[in-house]
Amino acid sequence: MIKKRLLPTSLARRFNFLMVLFSMLGVVLVAILSYYEHVIEARAEARSIAVDRSLTIVDAMETGASRESISRFIFSVAAQPSVESIALVDAGGRVVLASRRSWQNADVSALSDVIDKQWLAKQAGEDMSVYWDEPNVQAVVIAPIEPVNPASSVIRDLQGGRLLFALDARPHIASARKEAWFDAFWASGVLVVMMLLVSRALHRQVAWPLEKLYQRTRSPDDQALASDPAPTGQVRELKALGDAISELAKARLAVGVEKQRLEDIADSIPGAVYEYRHYPDGDDEFLYFSGGIQQLVDLDAETAHAWDFARIGANVWSRILPEDRENLEQATQAANYPEPGEWQAEYRVQISDGIRWIWGHAMPVADDQPGQLFRGVMLDITDRKELEQRLQQAATHDPLTGALNRAGIEPHLESSLAGARRRNHPMSIVLIDIDYFKNVNDTFGHGVGDSVLIQLVEMFKRRLRKADSLARWGGEEFLILLPDTDAKGAFQLAEALRKAIEQATFKHQQPLTISLGIATANAGDSLKSLVRRADDNLYAAKHGGRNQVMGLIEKPESLES
Amino acid sequence: MRVGIRQKIVCVLVMLALAGCQDLDRPDGLRLAVNSWPGYGYFAVAGERGLLNEPGTPVLEIVETSSLSDSVRAFKRGQVDMLGGTLAELAAINQFGNRAASAVLVLNRSVGADMIVASDDITRLDQLAGKRLALEPVSANVLVLAAALAESGLQLNQLELLPLPQGEMPAAMTKGRVDAAITYPPISIELEALAGFSRLFDTGQAPDAVIDLLIVADDVINQHPQELASIIRAHDEALRWGKNNPAEVNKLLSKHTGLSVEELVKLSDSIEMLTLDSQAAFWQPTGPLHRLLPVAGRIVQQLNTRAAEGIGIPSQVLNNRFIPNSEAP
Numbered sequence: 001m002i003k004k005r006l007l008p009t010s011l012a013r014r015f016n017f018l019m020v021l022f023s024m025l026g027v028v029l030v031a032i033l034s035y036y037e038h039v040i041e042a043r044a045e046a047r048s049i050a051v052d053r054s055l056t057i058v059d060a061m062e063t064g065a066s067r068e069s070i071s072r073f074i075f076s077v078a079a080q081p082s083v084e085s086i087a088l089v090d091a092g093g094r095v096v097l098a099s100r101r102s103w104q105n106a107d108v109s110a111l112s113d114v115i116d117k118q119w120l121a122k123q124a125g126e127d128m129s130v131y132w133d134e135p136n137v138q139a140v141v142i143a144p145i146e147p148v149n150p151a152s153s154v155i156r157d158l159q160g161g162r163l164l165f166a167l168d169a170r171p172h173i174a175s176a177r178k179e180a181w182f183d184a185f186w187a188s189g190v191l192v193v194m195m196l197l198v199s200r201a202l203h204r205q206v207a208w209p210l211e212k213l214y215q216r217t218r219s220p221d222d223q224a225l226a227s228d229p230a231p232t233g234q235v236r237e238l239k240a241l242g243d244a245i246s247e248l249a250k251a252r253l254a255v256g257v258e259k260q261r262l263e264d265i266a267d268s269i270p271g272a273v274y275e276y277r278h279y280p281d282g283d284d285e286f287l288y289f290s291g292g293i294q295q296l297v298d299l300d301a302e303t304a305h306a307w308d309f310a311r312i313g314a315n316v317w318s319r320i321l322p323e324d325r326e327n328l329e330q331a332t333q334a335a336n337y338p339e340p341g342e343w344q345a346e347y348r349v350q351i352s353d354g355i356r357w358i359w360g361h362a363m364p365v366a367d368d369q370p371g372q373l374f375r376g377v378m379l380d381i382t383d384r385k386e387l388e389q390r391l392q393q394a395a396t397h398d399p400l401t402g403a404l405n406r407a408g409i410e411p412h413l414e415s416s417l418a419g420a421r422r423r424n425h426p427m428s429i430v431l432i433d434i435d436y437f438k439n440v441n442d443t444f445g446h447g448v449g450d451s452v453l454i455q456l457v458e459m460f461k462r463r464l465r466k467a468d469s470l471a472r473w474g475g476e477e478f479l480i481l482l483p484d485t486d487a488k489g490a491f492q493l494a495e496a497l498r499k500a501i502e503q504a505t506f507k508h509q510q511p512l513t514i515s516l517g518i519a520t521a522n523a524g525d526s527l528k529s530l531v532r533r534a535d536d537n538l539y540a541a542k543h544g545g546r547n548q549v550m551g552l553i554e555k556p557e558s559l560e561s
Numbered sequence: 562m563r564v565g566i567r568q569k570i571v572c573v574l575v576m577l578a579l580a581g582c583q584d585l586d587r588p589d590g591l592r593l594a595v596n597s598w599p600g601y602g603y604f605a606v607a608g609e610r611g612l613l614n615e616p617g618t619p620v621l622e623i624v625e626t627s628s629l630s631d632s633v634r635a636f637k638r639g640q641v642d643m644l645g646g647t648l649a650e651l652a653a654i655n656q657f658g659n660r661a662a663s664a665v666l667v668l669n670r671s672v673g674a675d676m677i678v679a680s681d682d683i684t685r686l687d688q689l690a691g692k693r694l695a696l697e698p699v700s701a702n703v704l705v706l707a708a709a710l711a712e713s714g715l716q717l718n719q720l721e722l723l724p725l726p727q728g729e730m731p732a733a734m735t736k737g738r739v740d741a742a743i744t745y746p747p748i749s750i751e752l753e754a755l756a757g758f759s760r761l762f763d764t765g766q767a768p769d770a771v772i773d774l775l776i777v778a779d780d781v782i783n784q785h786p787q788e789l790a791s792i793i794r795a796h797d798e799a800l801r802w803g804k805n806n807p808a809e810v811n812k813l814l815s816k817h818t819g820l821s822v823e824e825l826v827k828l829s830d831s832i833e834m835l836t837l838d839s840q841a842a843f844w845q846p847t848g849p850l851h852r853l854l855p856v857a858g859r860i861v862q863q864l865n866t867r868a869a870e871g872i873g874i875p876s877q878v879l880n881n882r883f884i885p886n887s888e889a890p
Binding site for chain 2 (some may be wrong): 066068069071072075076078079080081099100101102104
């Protein structure tokens with residue numbers, strides 16, 4: 001964890017970091033090893049010297065002729081710089097001869113300022129023993145005095161005593177430390193130089209070319225990457241890597257060109273192409289929209305250029321008019337179940353300056369991903385829709401008055417009649433004819449006649465309920481459909497209309513009346529029979545003197561029976 | 562800025578070279594060889610009194626030897642940096658050694674401490690003619706001999722000289738191997754105590770014949786003059802303290818010389834310790850040092866090489882740079 005955080009991510013930097021780290025570790029290791037090697041050697045050397053000197057003194061004790069000659073020999077040996085003390089101690093712990101006069105004839109404890117008490121208290125074993133005194137940096141030898149045939153009586157008196165010899169090892173240790181440092185510095189120097197050379201070689205041959213390759217691969221410019229040779233040096237593997245990257249860049253470049261071509265094609269069609277995936281759990285997502293979607297559904301530039309297709313899809317869905325969404329969902333359901341199939345739908349989207357009609361069409365595409373993939377197109381069909389509406393208007397409406405024409409109202413009549421039968425509700429129609437309208441045309445001309453017709457329709461419409469329908473049935477004949485209206489209600493409405501017209505003033509400033517025939521649907525009535533009955537009643541009204549309503553004599557309850 | 566690999570390598574090498582160039586000559590302390598002569602004992606007194614522990618004073622390690630010749634040998638072997646000795650040792654070191662040394666301080670003058678002890682049948686110096694005389698070849702004995710020769714008119718070739726270490730003289734005398742011996746305390750005390758032997762001549766008759774000196778290697782004088790000066794100061798302080806505290810100083814001297822307090826008291830009449838302010842007269846160009854040095858040199862050389870005529874010793878070996886109020890030679 002720590003290692004990961006510490007290490008730089010750049011190869012070259014990581015390389016340098018590790019080189020420095022390993023160099024430092026190497027230097028420390030070399031220093032420690034060198035130190036211990038030299039110090040241990042120095043200790044061994046000091047012990048060896050101490051033993052050697054002690055043996056010499058033991059030999060001298062055997063051969064020394066007099067106390068004075070042995071004493072002189074001891075002084076001579078003690079004059080050597082590292083010899084700290086020599087003492088010949090008898091069995092009773094009294095120093096007989098020593099390298100300092102102040103110790104002579106004193107108790108062995110007098111040596112305590114030079115030799116640690118633990119060694120002074122130690123009795124000699126059978127053989128010479130050498131000890132290392134770490135605090136005082138001393139090699140201490142304790143040797144038994146067991147002369148075989150000494151020349152001097154002084155030595156005979158020492159029988160059973162011991163030789164105490166202390167060698168000051170500080171110069172040895174100091175010298176060893178210096179040597180250790182010296183060796184460590186040079187070894188470290190060589191190590192560091194070798195590390196630097198290796199580091200430089202690896203940096204030049206590997207890290208730097210890799211860094212260059214890395215920088216090139218980070219560049220978005222496939223053209224340059226594919227055309228320029230990579231600076232990979234002479235290393236075989238790196239050259240192969242550089243070539244592979246160039247090849248890859250070429251392939252990527254070709255794919256990019258092809259992709260761009262397809263996108264251009266997709267963007268050039270009027271409308272948008274898209275990819276959509278529907279999941280079994282009802283979820284879905286848009287995977288792609290061509291650029292035309294922006295103009296098609298009037299997306300803001302930010303959304304369109306974000307290339308976030310889910311966001312675009314959500315935006316498109318939000319713009320679809322709520323009343324069309326159900327249709328879309330039904331179409332989607334139908335296209336996915338039971339088997340994936342063609343999907344198509346027409347729906348409206350809200351754009352900034354109105355409504356746009358869109359025709360969507362998609363076909364299922366098999367792939368190995370979960371859910372069902374569809375690829376489709378969305379086309380703007382607003383113009384077609386408007387044309388259709390105009391044609392519809394023309395086919396079902398009277399162009400002069402705007403009221404339904406006969407073809408226009410007949411479906412209403414059929415459905416209303418069927419509904420009345422099904423629900424057993426009353427339903428009536430009123431057939432209206434303008435009295436003496438031929439005279440108006442003949443006297444005031446067709447222009448005035450048309451105006452009168454338009455005014456008349458306006459007046460009818462004002463008095464009709466929302467559910468009622470008005471159609472121009474013939475030249476000056478009108479039909480009013482009154483759903484849920486019995487004969488009595490129809491009569492009242494008809495009478496109201498008659499009176500209103502009778503009292504109204506028209507463009508030609510002449511009174512005008514209408515005759516009205518009512519028919520209320522009976523069980524078993526067809527449209528034809530119903531209209532004929534209304535026509536019969538109209539005829540009766542005409543015949544009965546005009547400006548009247550006829551048809552109440554019918555028995556509307558027959559419908560109920 | 563990018564530092565080139567060459568600069569890096571050069572930097573590393575320079576640093577390593579600098580690290581390797583430590584001062585290897587710096588001594589941890591100075592070593593002084595002294596035999597048991599009480600005149601050399603005040604360095605040990607200075608050590609006991611803590612006078613050598615002052616800041617700037619190097620550690621002084623006192624190496625005890627059996628005799629002056631052992632001190633000279635230790636010096637010649639490089640085991641010590643300085644020694645207590647006489648003009649004879651100074652001459653011997655500079656004539657036959659490979660290590661130059663100079664005298665920097667007069668420690669004491671022997672007044673009667675150095676002597677010739679002879680068998681009781683020899684009562685005058687001229688009776689030594691044809692006799693066997695034991696002496697240390699390189700020591701104050703040479704100077705005593707020179708003085709004695711001058712006193713009696715004897716020639717060097719009239720005597721049978723037997724070079725012998727001081728410590729072996731009592732045995733040689735009692736066994737009759739020699740008739741007389743040139744000696745100094747403590748051996749002289751031992752010899753005088755022997756039955757049948759008595760003092761024939763002492764330096765009381767030639768007061769400037771035996772002068773003890775602090776002899777220091779020239780490289781130490783040149784490289785560590787301050788350390789040396791501090792040791793000389795400490796020694797001087799020890800002397801002054803000793804003069805005021807004779808009982809205590811004798812105890813300390815006894816410990817380091819192996820002589821008893823009584824012996825030391827007896828000796829004190831014949832050893833005149835010299836403080837720094839009484840040095841100047843000795844270092845005069847006409848003073849005893851400059852006068853005796855050539856004589857001593859000749860005798861030492863004659864003794865060692867049997868040459869008829871010795872060569873002179875340069876007067877530079879008398880180095881008075883540490884002596885206050887002393888003229889430049």
